[in-house]
Amino acid sequence: MKGQEWSTKQVERLVKLVDKGYSIPNVAAAMGLSYAAVSGKMNKLGLHIQSTDPVSREVQKEQDAKAKRETKDLVAEVRRLRELVDVQSKLAAVPLPKIKRVELGSNLREATAVALLSDLHVEEKVLAGDTPIGNVYNLDIAERRLGRAFSGIEWLVNHHRAAWKIRNLVLWFGGDMMSGQIHEENLETSDGTPIETLLWLYPRLLSGVNQLLTGLDLASLHLICSFGNHGRDTKTCRFAKGAGHSYEWGMYQRLAQDLKGDSRVKVLADPSEHQYAQVYDWDLHFHHGHRINYGGGVGGIMIPINKAVAQWDKVRHCDFHHFGHFHQYFDHGNVVGNGSGIGYNSYAMGIKASPEPPQQAFYLLDSKRAKCCSSPIWVQE
Ligand SMILES: [Mn+2]
Numbered sequence: 001m002k003g004q005e006w007s008t009k010q011v012e013r014l015v016k017l018v019d020k021g022y023s024i025p026n027v028a029a030a031m032g033l034s035y036a037a038v039s040g041k042m043n044k045l046g047l048h049i050q051s052t053d054p055v056s057r058e059v060q061k062e063q064d065a066k067a068k069r070e071t072k073d074l075v076a077e078v079r080r081l082r083e084l085v086d087v088q089s090k091l092a093a094v095p096l097p098k099i100k101r102v103e104l105g106s107n108l109r110e111a112t113a114v115a116l117l118s119d120l121h122v123e124e125k126v127l128a129g130d131t132p133i134g135n136v137y138n139l140d141i142a143e144r145r146l147g148r149a150f151s152g153i154e155w156l157v158n159h160h161r162a163a164w165k166i167r168n169l170v171l172w173f174g175g176d177m178m179s180g181q182i183h184e185e186n187l188e189t190s191d192g193t194p195i196e197t198l199l200w201l202y203p204r205l206l207s208g209v210n211q212l213l214t215g216l217d218l219a220s221l222h223l224i225c226s227f228g229n230h231g232r233d234t235k236t237c238r239f240a241k242g243a244g245h246s247y248e249w250g251m252y253q254r255l256a257q258d259l260k261g262d263s264r265v266k267v268l269a270d271p272s273e274h275q276y277a278q279v280y281d282w283d284l285h286f287h288h289g290h291r292i293n294y295g296g297g298v299g300g301i302m303i304p305i306n307k308a309v310a311q312w313d314k315v316r317h318c319d320f321h322h323f324g325h326f327h328q329y330f331d332h333g334n335v336v337g338n339g340s341g342i343g344y345n346s347y348a349m350g351i352k353a354s355p356e357p358p359q360q361a362f363y364l365l366d367s368k369r370a371k372c373c374s375s376p377i378w379v380q381e
Pocket residue numbers: 176228229230288290324325326
């Protein structure tokens with residue numbers, strides 16, 4: 001039969017014989033064909049010999065029923081989990097309440113502190129010889145720098161409290177807290193798998209937030225979470241479904257769960273790549289920064305950043321924009337760029353970033369005069 005087509009009649013006969021419970025050798029003999037030709041065709045058509053043995057039939061029936069029950073149970077379980085994910089992610093998708101002026105009649109100066117934390121890349125190792133700067137990074141150093149970032153926020157808020165009444169803190173978790181394994185190179189420079197990294201990172205971020213809550217006696221802490229481009233499980237960055245593929249976003253959902261008992265804390269970690277907040281009369285925009293197209297042009301990053309901001313302002317006009325991603329700290333009035341935790345490495349050198357110490361960004365929003373007291377938080381010892 002090899003090389004020969006089956007006629008419709010032959011196929012019909014085959015189906016009939018199989019239906020009757022003929023074994024393959026019997027079908028082959030009845031049709032004058034080889035065993036291989038018959039079994040090959042049956043495979044192609046998805047035909048199976050029905051056992052005529054009543055015991056085997058009962059066993060088969062039972063197995064089918066069991067498989068059906070299991071499928072039903074699994075579908076129900078998936079539905080339940082989906083609902084749970086929906087509920088949990090909705091918790092962090094509620095727009096943040098506006099931070100309002102409280103000192104209306106008094107002469108007290110009032111401000112909200114804004115602190116940016118991003119591009120920690122905690123599990124990515126940097127060796128002394130990687131750049132001429134000699135920056136070194138590993139999990140131990142990452143832990144100390146993270147601690148200094150939270151303590152730095154605490155220090156700066158307390159420092160400015162000499163002149164301002166500061167009740168509210170806007171804290172941004174801006175993404176790329178981890179490096180993940182998106183490039184082959186990450187496998188060689190990584191100190192752990194994505195899940196191991198999350199297990200390391202999560203309790204430290206949570207305790208940092210709690211440190212600020214207890215240390216600063218705040219009326220409110222708005223925790224705004226944007227996921228970065230690094231903590232994903234897909235080859236390329238997805239536009240619409242990026243959150244669902246981001247380990248970081250998953251971690252943010254859990255943060256929202258664990259912090260929901262504290263009425264001072266509001267977590268915003270919706271699945272968008274862009275988050276928004278309102279403080280006094282101003283609108284704030286947060287985005288990790290990976291959608292800004294910068295190819296290392298001589299004009300520096302401000303040209304592509306300004307272009308991106310002009311477009312995003314058409315969608316929703318904001319007074320202050322916050323980005324990370326470029327590992328460069330700057331304050332250009334309406335745009336604040338965050339530095340990094342990892343510090344100067346071969347990536348920074350590759351995009352021709354100017355060398356700078358590992359640092360994060362901080363500023364105050366004065367309730368009447370807007371942004372002031374902008375400063376880096378030095379996280380290196
Ligand atoms: Mn990035």
